[in-house]
Structures are given as structure tokens and as C-alpha cells.
Amino acid sequence: MxxxxxxxxxxxxxxxxxxxxxxxxxxxxxxxxxxxxxxxxxxxxxxxxxxxxxxxxxxxxxxxxxxxxxxxxxxxxxxxxxxxxxxxxxxxxxxxxxxxxxxxxxxxxxxxxxxxxxxxxxxxxxxxxxxxxxxxxxxxxxxxxxxxxxxxxxxxxxxxxxxxxxxxxxxxxxxxxxxxxxxxxxxxxxxxxxxxxxxxxxxxxxxxxxxxxxxxxxxxxxxxxxxxxxLQVADVRAERLLRAPRASDHKYLRGVVGIIAGSAHYPGAAIMSCAAAQHAGVGMVRYFGPREAASQVIAANPQVVHAAGRVQAYVAGSGLPADHDSQAGADRELAAQYSASAAALALALGTASPVDLARLGLGEGAAPVPIVLDAGALTALPRNLPAHVVLTPHAGELASLLNQAGHPDVTRAGIEGAPLRFARMAHGIFGGTLLLKGSTTIIAGAGGVWSQNDGTAWLATAGAGDALAGIVGAVLAQNSSLIMTGRQDTGRIVALAAMIHGMSARFAAGLHPVADGQGGRIDPDPNLGRPITVPGLIECIPRAVAQLLSASPDNGGTIV
Ligand SMILES: NC(=O)C1=CN([C@@H]2O[C@H](COP(=O)(O)OP(=O)(O)OC[C@H]3O[C@@H](n4cnc5c(N)ncnc54)[C@H](OP(=O)(O)O)[C@@H]3O)[C@@H](O)[C@H]2O)[C@@H](O)CC1
Ligand SMILES: Nc1ncnc2c1ncn2[C@@H]1O[C@H](COP(=O)(O)OP(=O)(O)O)[C@@H](O)[C@H]1O
Ligand SMILES: [K+]
Incomplete structure (x- = not known):
């Protein structure tokens, strides 16, 4: 560290x-x-x-x-x-x-x-x-x-x-x-x-x-x-932050992620988020979305399950437009996505109504689980969110959030010039755990501030954020019970997700992200290498996970 x-x-x-x-x-x-x-x-x-x-x-x-x-x-x-x-x-x-x-x-x-x-x-x-x-x-x-x-x-x-x-x-x-x-x-x-x-x-x-x-x-x-x-590789290993599968595992024990993303008009984000979550090592990805979008998601990721039901973490909002009112009025599918996203947030906050629960395929008494709010889910947020609600804005989205919260002078450029300051400010206003995207990723949460720069500037490519949301969802699902019982800091787990994302990008760019202790080396300039695409990054997620898992025994966490 x-x-x-x-x-x-x-x-x-x-x-x-x-x-x-x-x-x-x-x-x-x-x-x-x-x-x-x-x-x-x-x-x-x-x-x-x-x-x-x-x-x-x-x-x-x-x-x-x-x-x-x-x-x-x-x-x-x-x-x-x-x-x-x-x-x-x-x-x-x-x-x-x-x-x-x-x-x-x-x-x-x-x-x-x-x-x-x-x-x-x-x-x-x-x-x-x-x-x-x-x-x-x-x-x-x-x-x-x-x-x-x-x-x-x-x-x-x-x-x-x-x-x-x-x-x-x-x-x-x-x-x-x-x-x-x-x-x-x-x-x-x-x-x-x-x-x-x-x-x-x-x-x-x-x-x-x-x-x-x-x-x-x-x-x-x-x-x-x-x-x-x-966070560095050695910390992930020493603190056993990643959970390797156990001999006795079945898919539900390895964590299930629920993804409420994309629509028939915008299926790409859902496809990438689902694929990223699955490659990061969960037991199952459930896709919550309209039939037409789901058929595209499943065509790209046949293992994704298009059925509501129990999950250990949600990812909501990727690929959904931010202007809910105008969009939802014109598009019933989008309106349904926004309400599923609101229901999942209500579940996380412990305020879900029977209608919310039914929308998520859950019965009465369903327990709160972590949620990632990305892109279109990042509007009109309540304040004092609990730590297991993770916000993943880029600087432009954070500027809008702060403008809505009574800070009209905050701009995207202002945030890019002082990301630490604004990430802390936003965390102070909204609570939760805030991941501010950028060339260095800042995570501000109840346990302090993390700064990860494991990636490469090749990451500045459309869809990289959707893949990140999926990875965050996956590691939250794997650590869900530890987080919900206060035995793990959400910020640390979100920092781990940023690390997996960055390392995968470096692998995809043909770079060496970490010295592996076996003659491996770190490339001095992470911005050399070669261009990446998000599917290429996703293909490299298992390699990043493997590198982080090696010598990392079972973390003792139980997913229930
Ligand atoms: N304490 C220790 O034993 C150890 C300290 N260590 C080392 O000491 C460093 C801190 O040293 P420091 O405190 O002397 O200050 P430092 O950064 O050299 O700058 C002060 C000088 O710069 C000037 N100056 C100021 N503002 C300026 C400006 N905007 N633009 C231009 N000039 C400006 C100012 O001059 P003046 O304004 O008086 O004209 C003043 O003389 C620390 O970073 C580490 O390297 C290590 O060796 C470990 C042990
Ligand atoms: N110059 C850069 N260096 C390293 N990482 C970057 C750079 N630019 C963007 N990223 C990362 O790429 C991702 C881009 O996310 P985002 O802006 O949401 O893109 P999209 O909406 O197209 O998916 C974020 O994880 C961000 O931290
Ligand atoms: K200096």
C-alpha cells in the first residue's frame, strides 16, 4: 500500500x-x-x-x-x-x-x-x-x-x-x-x-x-x-480481497450480480457491463431489462440470465440517458429501467415497497445489498447514502450532480483540476462511496480516500466506464456479506475494482501492469503499448484476476 x-x-x-x-x-x-x-x-x-x-x-x-x-x-x-x-x-x-x-x-x-x-x-x-x-x-x-x-x-x-x-x-x-x-x-x-x-x-x-x-x-x-x-497487488494478496472459488461452491455462493443497464436503443453498455462482471469471476449475471435489449445481451453473452431474482449486488444506470423525464416519457422501456433502478436503490436503502420488491423478483423481507449507480442512475440522488451505495461518475456527471445539489459554479474543468477536493466534497454531500473516473481514479468513502492509477490512457475509449461498472458490481457481489455486516470497507473493494479494470486495460494494451516476482517487469510508460477496445479489455479481466489471486488464499467471506 x-x-x-x-x-x-x-x-x-x-x-x-x-x-x-x-x-x-x-x-x-x-x-x-x-x-x-x-x-x-x-x-x-x-x-x-x-x-x-x-x-x-x-x-x-x-x-x-x-x-x-x-x-x-x-x-x-x-x-x-x-x-x-x-x-x-x-x-x-x-x-x-x-x-x-x-x-x-x-x-x-x-x-x-x-x-x-x-x-x-x-x-x-x-x-x-x-x-x-x-x-x-x-x-x-x-x-x-x-x-x-x-x-x-x-x-x-x-x-x-x-x-x-x-x-x-x-x-x-x-x-x-x-x-x-x-x-x-x-x-x-x-x-x-x-x-x-x-x-x-x-x-x-x-x-x-x-x-x-x-x-x-x-x-x-x-x-x-x-x-x-x-492499493497495490501485494495488498490484494495479503488482505485476501479477492475470493477464489472453493471446492464446495455452487454458482449462487460465488456471487450474483444484477445489471439494470441499457435499452433496446442503447444495448452496448448492458452487453459490456454484463460481460465485464462475468469475466471478473461471479457465479451468475442477471440482466434486468427489456426483452429486445436482453436478446442482444444474451446473443453477446449467452451465459447471462434474463430473469429477475436474488442478487448480491446491483449495477444500475450504465447506458441509460441522464435526462429521465424527456427520455422516459417517449420510451416505455427506458421508463421501466429507471423504475427498476429506483427499486434497487430503495432495496439498498432499506425502503423498498412491495411493488419495488416485486419488480426485482424478490419476496417480502429481502435484505439490502450493495448497488453501483452509474450514468443514467446518477440523478436526483438522496443524501446521506450508506457506504454500500457506490456512485461512479466521470467529471462531467459529478459536475451535474453538484450543480443539482446547489453548487451551480462547479464545472467539469474545475473538477478535473482538483479531483481530490471535489470527490471529497461530493462524498460529504451524498455520503455513499464515490468513485470519480479520470486518468487517476479517486474513491472517497467512509474509510478514507483511495487513488488508483493502474490503467493506461488507452482507456479513454467509449464503453470503458461500462466495463468498470460491471467489475465494481462483481467485486461488491463477492464481498457483499462482508460489506453489509461492516466487516469490509466498501472503498477498499471499489479500489480493488479500479485496479482490476486498470490492469486489464494494460494487459489489453500489451503492457506489463505489475512485476510478478518471476522475472516480470513493469512497463515504465503505461501510455505506450497499443490501442485497446472494451471487448479486448474484458477478455483480459481474467488475467488480471489471476495475477491478483495468485498466492491469495480464500478470504473467508461467505456470500449468503
Ligand atoms: N526538514 C528536513 O530536514 C528535511 C527536508 N527535506 C527536504 O526539504 C524540503 C523542504 O525544504 P524547505 O522547507 O527548506 O522548503 P523548500 O521546498 O526547499 O522551499 C522553500 C524555499 O523556496 C522558496 N520559495 C517558497 N515558495 C516559493 C515559490 N512559490 N517560488 C519560488 N520559490 C519559493 C523560499 O525562498 P524565499 O521565499 O524565502 O525566497 C524557500 O527558501 C523537502 O521537500 C525535502 O526535499 C528532506 O531533506 C528530508 C529532511
Ligand atoms: N487518460 C486516462 N488514463 C487512464 N484511465 C482513463 C483515462 N481516461 C479515462 N480513463 C478511464 O476510462 C474509463 C472511462 O469511463 P467513462 O468516462 O464513463 O467512459 P464511457 O462512458 O464511454 O464508458 C474510466 O474508468 C476512467 O477512469
Ligand atoms: K522539487
Whole structure:
């Protein structure tokens, strides 16, 4: 698990150690130097390599310069641009003693600075770390230089390591107030603990891969709640989050998902949602929908059952238009879908009437189960939803939900610029468990916030969200009794679904999502590979499940 903390909490954790004389900065700089050496070795060797250190006036610049001294001692040619005209004295002196050269920037347009960047093999971005209190981005000469250096560094093909964090991002929220002046990193080497902002968009895009250097302060943070967490493969195995079938299982024990999606005019979403749920390992998928849509769903997925009845989780709304009134008036089938969706939500809330129960094929006394509300089910939501009601909007849908909830100024672009903030805001208003789709998926629930980015930008393709809804439904169904009895956090299970979705997409794109411990590797750029289609992604779901299940024994959960 990667845990992301606020800059404030990391600083507070450092304080007692600094007071006790623990050499945190030396440890940070050494860890940074080791990562830089690995990057240089992968790019032709250390001796003679051109390393450019962009150093600010504070400790972040000092970290970068001390690492530069290690590199210089091993034969790299290290040039430092002191972007504020000066830097922490002891770090400057150490690097100078190893033969490092310096340019104290007085004029932001100094051509020598850009020239250094144009010929760099490796750049260490140590302009600004957690010391930037006001969220303004980089200021002054440093800003001008960063904006100009980006092109030069890109044209040099230099490997960029962000020191602690890319300079100019908000460490805690991931906001990027001045994107033109932020240097995109290939790797962020962060000290002590990941900063929460590194795990959230838009900053995550600038961070590249994240390496946490242990500087000996982990114990200080054990009592501190992280701002965000990220589930990793090892967690799924260790926590037994996925349920492998048991010898004594029959199909009803493996979880049944009920899908209320699509219509005769919009069958695609239903086809993909059903297929995704089935491939994620449930015992049965029931399709709740009109006859014509059902025949198309079954033609594509012959194993799907078109009969109402008991399920362990519902998925409602995928492929249903959001403007209920105009649509339902004109289309009786859609009207029936909306009322089935409302009935399933009522069941989840414990308010189902006999008519609702009959619509779902259930008898009196049917117990509430989890539900995913997607696309067309994401309107006119009640507030204070229980955790087992999962909302899966993209930024546009979340903007509409918040507009309806009395926040008329919230826009799609605003949400894309601050997904963590708006996901929390929406969770505060509606409750439930909110999954906000995007290049990084944010999940805000009663147990905290999760941030998953296991996918690839190839996922930006129509229908990827329908497949996600099906996967979420499947893992909720498999964990239904644990969730409904409060023994499992819904957010953690939804994070698992986002992970399965992302990994499947990477497999479909020909990428390696995880190191498998058997010589497997992680592709450094998840956006290379090849285009995917949603059916291709769905075909890869079993492979993702297999990878997550390997060495993962029975989770002990019982589906009843
Ligand atoms: N504590 C420790 O022992 C450890 C700390 N560690 C390291 O320290 C880092 C934090 O260091 P920090 O606190 O010195 O702050 P830092 O990020 O370098 O920036 C402050 C400087 O930047 C300037 N500045 C501010 N805002 C600005 C702006 N918008 N645009 C431009 N400039 C701006 C400001 O200058 P001024 O405003 O005073 O001119 C000030 O001098 C942390 O990220 C980690 O790398 C590790 O080594 C582990 C041990
Ligand atoms: N750039 C990206 N990188 C990674 N994942 C992405 C990216 N863009 C979209 N996704 C993912 O793809 C899915 C798209 O869902 P959605 O917008 O609902 O599409 P649709 O409605 O066409 O199914 C979401 O899971 C989202 O997180
Ligand atoms: K930095």
C-alpha cells in the first residue's frame, strides 16, 4: 500500500528526528543519488554524464545538490543552476568540493542556463519541495526559467527526477496552479513518505513513477491518517480481497450480480457491463431489462440470465440517458429501467415497497445489498447514502450532480483540476462511496480516500466506464456479506475494482501492469503499448484476476 500524507504531517514527523540530530537530509540525498545513478547507468553510464541540478534556496535544493555531490564523486559532470541566485551554503560547498559547477541565476533569460538544459542527460528538479506554503506555483526567476527550460530538457531527451515532488505542485492536494512552469518528471524520488499530492491529479501526471526513500521516519507516521491510499497487488494478496472459488461452491455462493443497464436503443453498455462482471469471476449475471435489449445481451453473452431474482449486488444506470423525464416519457422501456433502478436503490436503502420488491423478483423481507449507480442512475440522488451505495461518475456527471445539489459554479474543468477536493466534497454531500473516473481514479468513502492509477490512457475509449461498472458490481457481489455486516470497507473493494479494470486495460494494451516476482517487469510508460477496445479489455479481466489471486488464499467471506 502506498500512503500519501500531507506536507504538514510529514514536516511534523520530521521535527523530533531533526531535534535528535538524525541526519535526514543526508539520508534523503543518498537515496536520491542511488536512484539518479540507476537512471544514469541505464542511459550509458555515470562517468562524463551531464547532470543538471535545478536548485532553489531551500532544503529541497540542498537535497538535490548533496545528491549531485555523490554523482560528481562518481565522475558525472554536475552543473547547478541556483534559480534564486543562492542556495543552502553547506550543500553548495559540498558539491563544489566534488568539482560541481554553478550558475547563480541573476537574469531569468540567461542563455547559459537554457544551454545547460539542452545538453543534459539527467536533470534533478530541486527548485521547490514541501516548503511552498502558498499554493501559487513557482515564483520569480525560477518560474521564468522552469517555463523556458521545459522545452530544452525535452529536446535533450534528459531523464528528469523530481526531488521530493515536482516543483510547483501542491504537496497535499495535487493541484497544479501554473502548469506551464512545472517540469514533468520521469520519476519522483520522495522522502520519508509519499506526499498525498503525488497520488492525485493533475500533479500525478507530472510525477512519473514514485519512489519513496526510507529516511527512518516511518514510525513517526504510524499514528497519522494518510490523506490518500493506493492499493497495490501485494495488498490484494495479503488482505485476501479477492475470493477464489472453493471446492464446495455452487454458482449462487460465488456471487450474483444484477445489471439494470441499457435499452433496446442503447444495448452496448448492458452487453459490456454484463460481460465485464462475468469475466471478473461471479457465479451468475442477471440482466434486468427489456426483452429486445436482453436478446442482444444474451446473443453477446449467452451465459447471462434474463430473469429477475436474488442478487448480491446491483449495477444500475450504465447506458441509460441522464435526462429521465424527456427520455422516459417517449420510451416505455427506458421508463421501466429507471423504475427498476429506483427499486434497487430503495432495496439498498432499506425502503423498498412491495411493488419495488416485486419488480426485482424478490419476496417480502429481502435484505439490502450493495448497488453501483452509474450514468443514467446518477440523478436526483438522496443524501446521506450508506457506504454500500457506490456512485461512479466521470467529471462531467459529478459536475451535474453538484450543480443539482446547489453548487451551480462547479464545472467539469474545475473538477478535473482538483479531483481530490471535489470527490471529497461530493462524498460529504451524498455520503455513499464515490468513485470519480479520470486518468487517476479517486474513491472517497467512509474509510478514507483511495487513488488508483493502474490503467493506461488507452482507456479513454467509449464503453470503458461500462466495463468498470460491471467489475465494481462483481467485486461488491463477492464481498457483499462482508460489506453489509461492516466487516469490509466498501472503498477498499471499489479500489480493488479500479485496479482490476486498470490492469486489464494494460494487459489489453500489451503492457506489463505489475512485476510478478518471476522475472516480470513493469512497463515504465503505461501510455505506450497499443490501442485497446472494451471487448479486448474484458477478455483480459481474467488475467488480471489471476495475477491478483495468485498466492491469495480464500478470504473467508461467505456470500449468503
Ligand atoms: N526538514 C528536513 O530536514 C528535511 C527536508 N527535506 C527536504 O526539504 C524540503 C523542504 O525544504 P524547505 O522547507 O527548506 O522548503 P523548500 O521546498 O526547499 O522551499 C522553500 C524555499 O523556496 C522558496 N520559495 C517558497 N515558495 C516559493 C515559490 N512559490 N517560488 C519560488 N520559490 C519559493 C523560499 O525562498 P524565499 O521565499 O524565502 O525566497 C524557500 O527558501 C523537502 O521537500 C525535502 O526535499 C528532506 O531533506 C528530508 C529532511
Ligand atoms: N487518460 C486516462 N488514463 C487512464 N484511465 C482513463 C483515462 N481516461 C479515462 N480513463 C478511464 O476510462 C474509463 C472511462 O469511463 P467513462 O468516462 O464513463 O467512459 P464511457 O462512458 O464511454 O464508458 C474510466 O474508468 C476512467 O477512469
Ligand atoms: K522539487
Amino acid at each position: 502506498i500512503e500519501g500524507f500531507s506536507a504538514e504531517d510529514v514536516r511534523a514527523a520530521e521535527e523530533p528526528l531533526l531535534a535528535a540530530g538524525v541526519p535526514l537530509m543526508e539520508r534523503a540525498a543518498f537515496g536520491l543519488a542511488m536512484r539518479a545513478l540507476a537512471a544514469l547507468r541505464a542511459r550509458g553510464g555515470v562517468r562524463g554524464a551531464r547532470v543538471v541540478v535545478l536548485a532553489g534556496r531551500g532544503n529541497n535544493g540542498a537535497d538535490a545538490m548533496l545528491a549531485g555531490a555523490h554523482l560528481a564523486a562518481r565522475g558525472a559532470a554536475v552543473s547547478t543552476i541556483l534559480v534564486a541566485g543562492s542556495g543552502v551554503d553547506h550543500a553548495v560547498a559540498r558539491l563544489r568540493s566534488q568539482g560541481g559547477r554553478f550558475l547563480a541565476l541573476q537574469d531569468a533569460d540567461d542563455p547559459r542556463a537554457i544551454e545547460m538544459c539542452r545538453t543534459a542527460t539527467l536533470v534533478l528538479d530541486g527548485v521547490l519541495g514541501t516548503g511552498s506554503a502558498a499554493n501559487t506555483g513557482v515564483r520569480g526567476n525560477a518560474r521564468t526559467l522552469m517555463a523556458q527550460a521545459r522545452g530544452a530538457i525535452a529536446s535533450a531527451g534528459a531523464f528528469v527526477i523530481a526531488v521530493d515532488q515536482p516543483s510547483g505542485i501542491d504537496s497535499t492536494t495535487g493541484a497544479v496552479p501554473d502548469p506551464q512552469a512545472v517540469l514533468p518528471a520521469d520519476e519522483t524520488v520522495t522522502f520519508g513518505a509519499a506526499k498525498a499530492g503525488l497520488l492525485c491529479e493533475p500533479a500525478a501526471t507530472y510525477a512519473g513513477t514514485i519512489t519513496v526513500i526510507d529516511i527512518g521516519m516511518g514510525a513517526q507516521l504510524t499514528a497519522t491518517a494518510p490523506v490518500v491510499r493506493r
